[in-house]
Amino acid sequence: xxxxxxxxxxxxxxxxxxxxxxxxxxxxxxxxxxxxxxxxxxxxxxxxxxxxxxxxxxxxxxxxxxxxxxxxxxxxxxxxxxxxxxxxxxxxxxxxxxxxxxxxxxxxxxxxxxxxxxxxxxxxxxxxxxxxxxxxxxxxxxx
Amino acid sequence: xxxxxxxxxxxxxxxxxxxxxxxxxxxxxxxxxxxxxxxxxxxxxxxxxxxxxxxxxxxxxxxxxxxxxxxxxxxxxxxxxxxxxxxxxxxxxxxxxxxxxxxxxxxxxxxxxxxxxxxxxxxxxxxxxxxxxxxxxxxxxxxxxxxxxxxxxxxxxxxxxxxxxxxxxxxxxxxxxxxxxxxxxxxxxxxxxxxxxxxxxxxxxxxxxxxxxxxxxxxxxxxxxxxxxxxxxxxxxxxxxxxxxxxxxxxxxxxxxxxxxxxxxxxxxxxxxxxxxxxxxxxxxxxxxxxxxxxxxxxxxxxxxxxxxxxxxxxxxxxxxxxxxxxxxxxxxxxxxxxxxxxxxxxxxxxxxxxxxxxxxxxxxxxxxxxxxxxxxxxxxxxxxx
Numbered sequence: 001x002x003x004x005x006x007x008x009x010x011x012x013x014x015x016x017x018x019x020x021x022x023x024x025x026x027x028x029x030x031x032x033x034x035x036x037x038x039x040x041x042x043x044x045x046x047x048x049x050x051x052x053x054x055x056x057x058x059x060x061x062x063x064x065x066x067x068x069x070x071x072x073x074x075x076x077x078x079x080x081x082x083x084x085x086x087x088x089x090x091x092x093x094x095x096x097x098x099x100x101x102x103x104x105x106x107x108x109x110x111x112x113x114x115x116x117x118x119x120x121x122x123x124x125x126x127x128x129x130x131x132x133x134x135x136x137x138x139x140x141x142x143x
Numbered sequence: 144x145x146x147x148x149x150x151x152x153x154x155x156x157x158x159x160x161x162x163x164x165x166x167x168x169x170x171x172x173x174x175x176x177x178x179x180x181x182x183x184x185x186x187x188x189x190x191x192x193x194x195x196x197x198x199x200x201x202x203x204x205x206x207x208x209x210x211x212x213x214x215x216x217x218x219x220x221x222x223x224x225x226x227x228x229x230x231x232x233x234x235x236x237x238x239x240x241x242x243x244x245x246x247x248x249x250x251x252x253x254x255x256x257x258x259x260x261x262x263x264x265x266x267x268x269x270x271x272x273x274x275x276x277x278x279x280x281x282x283x284x285x286x287x288x289x290x291x292x293x294x295x296x297x298x299x300x301x302x303x304x305x306x307x308x309x310x311x312x313x314x315x316x317x318x319x320x321x322x323x324x325x326x327x328x329x330x331x332x333x334x335x336x337x338x339x340x341x342x343x344x345x346x347x348x349x350x351x352x353x354x355x356x357x358x359x360x361x362x363x364x365x366x367x368x369x370x371x372x373x374x375x376x377x378x379x380x381x382x383x384x385x386x387x388x389x390x391x392x393x394x395x396x397x398x399x400x401x402x403x404x405x406x407x408x409x410x411x412x413x414x415x416x417x418x419x420x421x422x423x424x425x426x427x428x429x430x431x432x433x434x435x436x437x438x439x440x441x442x443x444x445x446x447x448x449x450x451x452x453x454x455x456x457x458x459x460x461x462x463x464x465x466x467x468x469x470x471x472x473x474x475x476x477x478x479x480x481x482x483x484x485x486x487x488x489x490x491x492x493x494x495x496x497x498x499x500x501x502x503x504x505x506x507x508x509x510x511x512x513x514x515x516x517x518x519x520x521x522x523x524x525x526x527x528x529x
Binding site: 050051052055056059060061072073079082083085086087088089090091092093094096097098099100106107108109117120121124136137138139140141142143 | 378381382383384385386387388392413429430432433434435436437440441442443444447448450451452454455479480483484487488501502505506507509510512513514515517518
């Protein structure tokens with residue numbers, strides 16, 4: 001079995017409950033498809049997503065994590081997406097310093113009506129991770 | 144900070160001069176109590192005492208050779224529920240004062256009625272080195288600090304570039320001991336609160352700080368260079384999953400590093416909570432995926448996850464490394480992580496009470512490098528290609 005052909009990344013997609021999830025609803029209404037190995041996970045606001053929940057899947061089996069919240073200025077809670085951006089910057093800085101591939105974390109705004117953008121992000125990230133290959137921590141028993 | 148300081152005669156050494164001066168502040172009722180390191184009766188360690196009786200002050204060591212308890216933690220324990228009506232002066236090292244500032248911002252300490260007194264810090268010995276022979280350790284520390292040799296100190300102290308009030312403007316009063324060749328030390332006020340103390344003590348601010356500041360600047364420059372080099376080397380040694388797991392592979396999950404960390408203040412640590420105590424099926428699934436699963440699990444998650452929680456407040460004191468029974472260079476790794484993470488968010492832990500905590504504040508126009516640019520209609524493009 002060729003690993004390259006068979007590698008199907010496990011991707012966690014954190015969506016905020018106002019814009020990101022709305023984007024996925026719009027995508028559903030338009031019958032748009034995205035890769036089935038992308039697992040959407042709804043959080044109330046990306047600003048409420050603790051940094052440790054971005055790191056945890058990366059250590060324990062996911063190949064990538066993508067986070068989508070509202071566009072700047074559109075946050076339901078006014079500033080959650082700005083806070084999320086700082087947290088993502090923190091996580092990326094830590095991963096970069098430790099040599100753990102910060103490019104496995106993506107942060108992109110998706111608005112409620114942007115079903116296509118949601119699907120594109122999922123697809124693009126899936127391809128991006130396929131190119132990167134499996135997360136090396138995934139198979140390490142001593143994490 | 145003021146550009147003038149007061150002069151304190153120190154013919155019998157810095158510690159004796161400082162103890163004498165502190166005794167005077169107690170006698171003059173400028174402070175009601177002191178929080179100061181005192182040698183334990185057994186003579187093999189030091190502990191912070193909340194000291195009311197000036198007579199006990201004779202045993203005090205304002206500059207002990209080791210740091211068994213981070214002063215920031217002691218200050219937090221004292222003032223967590225409010226600042227109290229009595230005036231307390233805490234004699235701590237610059238990194239401990241910075242931790243106290245961070246804890247105040249995190250609402251774990253109150254500095255309204257507390258004066259932070261710091262001094263030019265020569266570093267501290269690693270606890271394990273000192274415990275092998277406390278007497279020899281004390282001599283070694285005295286010699287090394289006199290010569291400005293940081294070789295025997297904690298690895299984090301060896302590369303510390305925030306050893307004085309000029310780089311860590313956290314304290315109310317700072318004792319400048321560098322350039323004290325003529326038998327005097329400087330007392331530098333770092334805040335209006337500190338200036339008032341000197342006023343009440345009738346100590347005029349008439350000493351120029353130029354010579355001392357120049358010396359501090361020189362050492363800082365050398366230390367910063369040393370720090371840069373050490374961090375580059377450390378990154379070489381730890382970067383990448385293989386090397387990183389090698390570094391942390393001897394971890395015994397004692398969580399000592401978390402317990403002694405001054406800025407790890409949570410009542411319930413996430414990594415000791417039910418969130419990480421999972422049903423056996425979870426572990427079996429993970430074992431199946433990986434082939435095997437190390438127990439206790441989640442070691443790397445503990446270290447990286449702890450970093451996500453506290454790294455922006457990390458003052459790189461190295462207490463975690465002192466507490467590690469397995470000699471993991473956890474303090475050095477966290478100091479490297481802290482420098483880079485704090486630089487990313489434009490923050491320096493413990494520098495001032497005014498700077499907001501970086502995860503509380505935000506700018507509208509910043510950090511665009513973490514936003515992933517959108518490739519227009521990616522799917523359709525792919526369909527066309529196909």
